[in-house]
Amino acid sequence: xANPNIQIDDxxxxxxxxxxxxxxxxxxxFPTPIGG
Amino acid sequence: MATTTNYSWSTxxxxxxxxxxxxxxRTLGSSVDTTLFTALGGAYPGLRLIKKQTIGTGVSSVxxxxxxxxxxxxxxxxxxxxxxxxxxDINIQLTGITTGYYWAARYSSYGSTTPQASSTLNTSSxxxxxxxPDTNHVNCYIQNPYATxxxxxxxxxxxxxxxxxxxELQGFNLSTTSATAxxxxxxxxxxxxxxxxxxxxxxx
Numbered sequence: 001x002a003n004p005n006i007q008i009d010d011x012x013x014x015x016x017x018x019x020x021x022x023x024x025x026x027x028x029x030f031p032t033p034i035g036g
Numbered sequence: 037m038a039t040t041t042n043y044s045w046s047t048x049x050x051x052x053x054x055x056x057x058x059x060x061x062r063t064l065g066s067s068v069d070t071t072l073f074t075a076l077g078g079a080y081p082g083l084r085l086i087k088k089q090t091i092g093t094g095v096s097s098v099x100x101x102x103x104x105x106x107x108x109x110x111x112x113x114x115x116x117x118x119x120x121x122x123x124x125d126i127n128i129q130l131t132g133i134t135t136g137y138y139w140a141a142r143y144s145s146y147g148s149t150t151p152q153a154s155s156t157l158n159t160s161s162x163x164x165x166x167x168x169p170d171t172n173h174v175n176c177y178i179q180n181p182y183a184t185x186x187x188x189x190x191x192x193x194x195x196x197x198x199x200x201x202x203x204e205l206q207g208f209n210l211s212t213t214s215a216t217a218x219x220x221x222x223x224x225x226x227x228x229x230x231x232x233x234x235x236x237x238x239x240x
Contacts, residue, residue, distance in 0.1 A: 004095075004097075005092070005093075005095045006095065006096065006097050006098075006099070007095040007098040007099065008101065009089060009099070012093070012095055015096070026221060027221070027223065029159055030125065030127060030224075031125075031156055031159070033223050034125070034143060034154055034203070035123075035195040035201030
């Protein structure tokens with residue numbers, strides 16, 4: 001299964017495994033969204 | 037000596053010596069420089085668009101580089117248009133600062149008059165806006181992202197949803213790390229389209 005896409009300025013590409021691990025850690029720390 | 041109509045900048049007479057041309061150009065240039073600096077209120081006055089970044093299709097995070105510099109202390113970041121794959125919070129992390137974000141929200145649900153609040157301690161990003169299937173929006177002010185000072189954030193959110201909520205966001209990070217870039221990440225799903233605008237407030 002492909003990793004999510006990351007954008008850096010104009011470049012859009014699939015996250016590397018390292019970037020995906022950092023992304024997962026970041027998202028895991030987000031609180032439950034309010035209202036949505 | 038001849039002068040210009042509005043600001044009386046000195047210009048060479050038709051009969052002036054060509055050998056004095058370099059000096060005449062320097063004098064005129066300095067006059068223009070001084071007048072503009074005074075009229076505009078400094079070298080980088082007012083609110084200036086620093087960076088404009090179109091968001092791609094189906095991206096889970098967007099990094100904007102070269103956004104902050106010594107030219108400005110205070111910035112406004114706007115995300116306008118585009119859609120999210122679902123309802124989500126939009127979060128900003130300053131590059132090089134991965135912890136120490138504190139934010140608090142004062143908000144109310146649509147259809148309710150009851151004040152509500154939410155807050156976090158020492159998290160990994162600032163909550164600064166909302167992603168929705170109708171349009172995304174961020175209107176965020178960040179003070180000192182580049183300066184080696186504590187960071188301050190002010191923003192708002194709105195779910196754009198009958199059963200949703202809207203409110204004000206305040207936050208800080210005591211890190212004195214200098215950030216030149218930031219990353220926008222929805223709390224879930226992806227973003228497609230829309231534009232990120234970064235403005236700097238002139239300091240001189």
